[in-house]
Amino acid sequence: MRPVQSTEPPPVAAPADGSRAVTPYHVAIIMDGNGRWATRRHLPRGAGHRAGVEALRRIVEAAPLEGVRMLTVYAFSTENWNRPQEEVNGLMDLFWDSFRTYLERLDREGVRIRHFGRLEDLRPDVRQGILDAVERTRNNDRLHLNVCLNYGGRAEIVDAVRAIVAEGTRPEDVTEDLISQHLYSHDVPDPDLVIRTAGEMRLSNFLIWQAAYYSEYYATPTLFPDFDREAFARALDAYNGRTRRFGKVVPEEPPVAAPVDSLAR
Numbered sequence: 001m002r003p004v005q006s007t008e009p010p011p012v013a014a015p016a017d018g019s020r021a022v023t024p025y026h027v028a029i030i031m032d033g034n035g036r037w038a039t040r041r042h043l044p045r046g047a048g049h050r051a052g053v054e055a056l057r058r059i060v061e062a063a064p065l066e067g068v069r070m071l072t073v074y075a076f077s078t079e080n081w082n083r084p085q086e087e088v089n090g091l092m093d094l095f096w097d098s099f100r101t102y103l104e105r106l107d108r109e110g111v112r113i114r115h116f117g118r119l120e121d122l123r124p125d126v127r128q129g130i131l132d133a134v135e136r137t138r139n140n141d142r143l144h145l146n147v148c149l150n151y152g153g154r155a156e157i158v159d160a161v162r163a164i165v166a167e168g169t170r171p172e173d174v175t176e177d178l179i180s181q182h183l184y185s186h187d188v189p190d191p192d193l194v195i196r197t198a199g200e201m202r203l204s205n206f207l208i209w210q211a212a213y214y215s216e217y218y219a220t221p222t223l224f225p226d227f228d229r230e231a232f233a234r235a236l237d238a239y240n241g242r243t244r245r246f247g248k249v250v251p252e253e254p255p256v257a258a259p260v261d262s263l264a265r
Helices: 034-040 045-065 085-108 124-136 153-166 176-181 229-240
Strands: 026-030 070-077 111-116 143-151 193-196 216-219
Touching: 034 045, 045 070, 045 085, 045 143, 045 229, 070 085, 085 111, 085 124, 111 124, 124 143, 143 153, 153 176, 193 229, 216 229
Parallel strands: 026 070, 026 193, 070 143, 111 143, 193 216
Antiparallel strands: none
């Protein structure tokens, strides 16, 4: 069961070198720009998606070193089925191959894998690859990696409401917390920071319930295959410089008075 939402800031971690005062506990990434990366290099779109997998591998390695404990990544949306069938088939092949190739390494590095989305609509081999990854890594705790595959924010809310209705809940008993308890992400904290690559300024149906609760947003023009640890750190630094208000009034710090000798000049 998901804990009741608090208006207090979530727990934060700190990077290993202590260089950042505040680091988000949970970072969500809309991994955009794989196709454009490939097109600019006169490569097939599939090459961009493969480069995106390598970029994600780098971020998964970097996240614990930067103090991040949870990553949620947008891998394939419910709307992505509308892409050309050849591209969809290639993506499914890539997902299956990625789980097979990286699972042992991720398990060894203490990464726990979770899946958010409609599992039943995925190709059987991809579905089994996800189930195997979730089961094998369930006791890991160094980094929590939530993979949104066949995921849509609206679909998630619809599925939650259907489950509530199926339980026979009276309308007057439906609360925000009850809906949260029936989301795919029912037992994880909402994202502190949502990053979108490739310069786009939209959510694209990603975590629309969770991110609405005062998540910070960061957009970068960097295409996802080029999104490395340095780019990731810049996003974390931007978060570090913000004040999260959670709907409250936070007093501004008074301006620092100039030294007396500087006024005499």
